[in-house]
């Protein structure tokens with residue numbers, strides 16, 4: 001059966017739309033790190049950050065390292081391709097702002113033993129640009 | 136159709152360049168890799184075995200790769216002919232080579248005998264694909280970045296792009312003049328991955344022997360060097376459905392796009 005020529009670009013556009021639109025169905029994290037088991041029955045909260053500097057599994061692992069040992073941080077999950085980080089925390093112990101500061105803090109470089117500044121910069125906290133929070 | 140295809144190729148190219156520059160300037164956290172379907176194949180192993188993504192790959196890469204497989208099952212390598220910016224550049228280079236070397240067709244300066252060409256397309260591309268996937272799946276890193284023309288061209292000097300990456304890209308561009316579409320024909324791992332599906336694509340070009348005058352205009356227009364004028368139905372897995380051949384055909388209805396299985 002004859003096919004019209006426009007079917008080719010139409011299929012290309014449909015495939016691109018299906019790919020971009022269907023991405024959410026395949027959402028899986030790049031990195032998950034548990035810091036502490038939270039006591040059953042206690043309330044937890046989640047803070048979602050967009051972090052400049054988180055762009056792959058390695059950098060996400062490093063960002064997770066920034067929260068290791070931070071009181072109240074329970075679980076770190078990163079989606080590197082979107083620079084997105086979600087931290088589950090105990091609101092009785094810490095806050096989203098304190099977690100942001102921990103992420104943005106100096107990063108210890110294991111190979112040189114030195115600390116590096118400005119490795120991570122949080123752009124958004126819970127969907128709000130950081131500048132607007134500061135203001 | 137020719138104009139529409141050019142417009143789509145240019146739009147993709149501009150979008151890719153803008154994504155690269157915006158990321159490099161710190162205006163966006165989305166890199167140009169996010170929209171590469173090959174990243175989806177690279178991360179598929181980690182996703183299906185551990186529900187994790189590899190390195191900087193994510194769900195958009197994987198979803199685009201799956202959508203590409205669907206597209207290829209119907210419309211062959213239409214991705215290569217209508218979307219891929221590297222394919223577009225390679226095609227334009229081929230047209231430039233035709234002028235430079237005064238060729239009637241798109242074969243460029245070096246002609247590879249048809250048999251060797253077919254064998255090299257399969258063997259070389261499969262080897263590159265196996266190498267890239269093997270290295271990515273064992274290291275958990277997107278090791279191909281520095282070699283990938285798409286990433287080197289559009290990432291605005293992205294992560295892992297080194298001086299040798301540009302040297303390699305330059306070499307490939309020179310090669311693309313002498314041997315048009317050399318990257319796509321012999322090296323592209325994504326082309327290798329979709330080729331088996333493309334060969335069975337539901338849409339295909341059909342030539343009507345009753346109206347065809349055997350002028351060979353379609354052969355000369357085909358960027359993939361397919362001998363359209365000798366085929367009843369173009370079953371080649373290399374066909375990108377670019378429709379250059381139908382555009383070049385001087386006879387009405389000698390070359391038509393058809394669904395597989397339909398009446399001739």
Ligand code: SF4
Pocket residue numbers: 214215216219220221222223318319320323324325326
């Ligand atoms: S063969 Fe590879 S580089 Fe060439 S157009 Fe297809 S995907 Fe793009």
Ligand code: SF4
Pocket residue numbers: 340356357358359360361363369373374375376377378379380381
């Ligand atoms: S056979 Fe026709 S549609 Fe297929 S690649 Fe060649 S010119 Fe394009």
